[in-house]
Amino acid sequence: MTVELLWWDGCPSHPEALDELRRVLREEGVEAEVSRVQIEDDEQASRERFPGSPTIRIDGEDIVPPGEGEPFSLTCRVYRTRDGRISPLPDPEDLRAAVRRAA
Amino acid sequence: MTAIGDTAPPFTLPDTAGEEHSLETPAVVVFTCNHCPYALAWHDRIAAAARDYPDVRFYAINPNDAERYPGDSLEAMRERVEGEDWPMPYLRDESQDVARAYGAKTTPDLFVVDADGVLRYRGAPDADYSDESRDAEWLRDALNCLRANEDVTRPETEPVGCSVKWKQ
Numbered sequence: 691m692t693v694e695l696l697w698w699d700g701c702p703s704h705p706e707a708l709d710e711l712r713r714v715l716r717e718e719g720v721e722a723e724v725s726r727v728q729i730e731d732d733e734q735a736s737r738e739r740f741p742g743s744p745t746i747r748i749d750g751e752d753i754v755p756p757g758e759g760e761p762f763s764l765t766c767r768v769y770r771t772r773d774g775r776i777s778p779l780p781d782p783e784d785l786r787a788a789v790r791r792a793a
Numbered sequence: 794m795t796a797i798g799d800t801a802p803p804f805t806l807p808d809t810a811g812e813e814h815s816l817e818t819p820a821v822v823v824f825t826c827n828h829c830p831y832a833l834a835w836h837d838r839i840a841a842a843a844r845d846y847p848d849v850r851f852y853a854i855n856p857n858d859a860e861r862y863p864g865d866s867l868e869a870m871r872e873r874v875e876g877e878d879w880p881m882p883y884l885r886d887e888s889q890d891v892a893r894a895y896g897a898k899t900t901p902d903l904f905v906v907d908a909d910g911v912l913r914y915r916g917a918p919d920a921d922y923s924d925e926s927r928d929a930e931w932l933r934d935a936l937n938c939l940r941a942n943e944d945v946t947r948p949e950t951e952p953v954g955c956s957v958k959w960k961q
Binding site for chain 2: 761763766778
């Protein structure tokens with residue numbers, strides 16, 4: 691399983707995202723290295739199809755696929771938790787479900 | 794940049810309907826925006842405080858570069874205000890001069906100004922964007938201290954959110 695965390699330093703959520711990702715991988719018994727990819731400019735954001743920080747991909751698939759037409763840029767990503775709240779991080783259960791699908 | 798105890802920089806900025814608003818005190822000046830999840834997550838708590846302290850003027854100011862972040866354009870701000878119940882004006886800081894004068898770092902970044910125009914609190918609304926029960930307690934503590942004519946017990950906290958998008 692390949693696990694990537696794409697992040698931008700203008701958004702403070704990536705350390706928490708990395709902790710959460712490692713926690714879920716550990717709880718699911720998955721031994722996978724998290725590859726961290728720092729996005730540093732708009733050109734790289736476009737090339738990497740980066741919709742915002744943090745973006746987590748497992749086997750190349752975004753765990754929460756961005757909406758159609760969502761721009762690729764240096765920004766903080768807006769997620770919705772399962773109870774409908776806005777959050778800078780994906781819902782941990784969405785993360786867990788993605789790990790289980792790929793395992 | 795404005796420090797605790799300094800006089801807050803005056804401003805006059807247009808809202809989403811084009812009406813100009815100038816700083817009147819006591820006040821809460823909130824640098825915020827449309828596209829940042831931290832600003833969005835805290836918005837309802839800040840709006841609730843605005844309703845609970847009608848004797849304090851609240852100003853929401855969007856300073857972000859709308860060319861690079863179209864979600865923060867005046868048109869997008871207008872759509873948001875028209876679709877939601879805002880208890881405070883949503884102002885556009887096109888030149889970013891006001892954000893620069895206050896030293897705003899993030900969205901959100903809050904500044905509480907007393908009746909004499911002196912900055913008394915600066916920072917986050919509360920300790921956790923994800924915990925609605927926090928209810929903007931740091932902001933409310935500061936406002937309660939102002940009401941009681943007391944020193945603010947926690948005058949400064951680290952603002953948490955997306956970086957202000959400065960023009961390049």
